[in-house]
Amino acid sequence: MTTETQHLRISGVEVEVVRKDIKNLHLGVYPPLGRVRVAVPLVLGDEAVRLAVIDKLGWIKRQRAKFAEQPRQSRREMVSGESHWFLGRRYRLRVREQEGPPRVAVCGIGAIDLVVRPGTDAAQREAILSRWHREQLKGLIPPLLAKWQAALGVQVADWGIKRMKTRWGSCNPAARRVWFNLELAKKPVQCLEYIVAHELTHLLERHHDERFTALLDAHMPQWPQYRDMLNSLPLAHEEWGY
Structure with a gap:
């Protein structure tokens, strides 16, 4: 499958854009740091991608806030009591x-x-x-x-x-x-x-x-x-x- 990857900064958010042979746009926000990735059809231009991401900006920020609140363990020292x-x-x-x-x-x-x-x-x-x-x-x-x-x-x-x-x-x-x-x-x-x-x-x-x-x-x-x-x-x- 043909794929093309680029990175765009949209309203202050770094977005990984992956163009591939698909029919619909798929947007995801991934833990642990809230990485934003959008898979789009090969024919979809940057402006259309920007508009789609801006439309979902509120949802993206809510997802990122959840990940930011997720507890992290400190580095394990592998000692009794941890x-x-x-x-x-x-x-x-x-x-x-x-x-x-x-x-x-x-x-x-x-x-x-x-x-x-x-x-x-x-x-x-x-x-x-x-x-x-x-x-x-x-x-x-x-x-x-x-x-x-x-x-x-x-x-x-x-x-x-x-x-x-x-x-x-x-x-x-x-x-x-x-x-x-x-x-x-x-x-x-x-x-x-x-x-x-x-x-x-x-x-x-x-x-x-x-x-x-x-x-x-x-x-x-x-x-x-x-x-x-x-x-x-x-x-x-x-x-x-x-």
């Missing part, structure tokens, strides 16, 4: 040093134990916890994929988990490959399921257009609540939408 999130719940980290393989375990409803070898530094501790988050997602995602592949009548060829700085998930419809953001391990399961359904819906409709929204409405009517929940929870210190 708050860490898993599946939408806040836990207190308890670091214990002992010989043997490192491990992570949820203890009751309030603590995550991180067992590490003596001398393990903060970066290594964070890597151990991230690997654990990845393993948890690897267990949670397959049944959700099976559920939504059956519901939507689609089939993925491959899927994976990785850190992403600009989105919660991504889909390559041609390759039938989907990716999920590692940060989803920290969010409620309903949010993870929403992203699974969202990405699989892209196998039926590539763009965030009226058909895409109608498909989500039909199969997951509560998706706007899950999206809002996802975008209201604390973000990691790392600056990384939907």
Whole structure:
């Protein structure tokens, strides 16, 4: 597909304009910083884009204000007593040093134990916890994929988990490959399921257009609540939408 990307400053707002072979204009504001992106038909000129963005300026500012108010975690030092999130719940980290393989375990409803070898530094501790988050997602995602592949009548060829700085998930419809953001391990399961359904819906409709929204409405009517929940929870210190 032919695409052309440029940046325009419209009424003080930096806008990423992506021209592609589509019929309608699609405007989005993305966390964590309120990046504005508009996808437009190849034939649409700059003036028409400016008018469309100006028409939505009030909505854009409201969305950006929501993101600005969204809580951010400070940089994690990976020490006992810190708050860490898993599946939408806040836990207190308890670091214990002992010989043997490192491990992570949820203890009751309030603590995550991180067992590490003596001398393990903060970066290594964070890597151990991230690997654990990845393993948890690897267990949670397959049944959700099976559920939504059956519901939507689609089939993925491959899927994976990785850190992403600009989105919660991504889909390559041609390759039938989907990716999920590692940060989803920290969010409620309903949010993870929403992203699974969202990405699989892209196998039926590539763009965030009226058909895409109608498909989500039909199969997951509560998706706007899950999206809002996802975008209201604390973000990691790392600056990384939907």
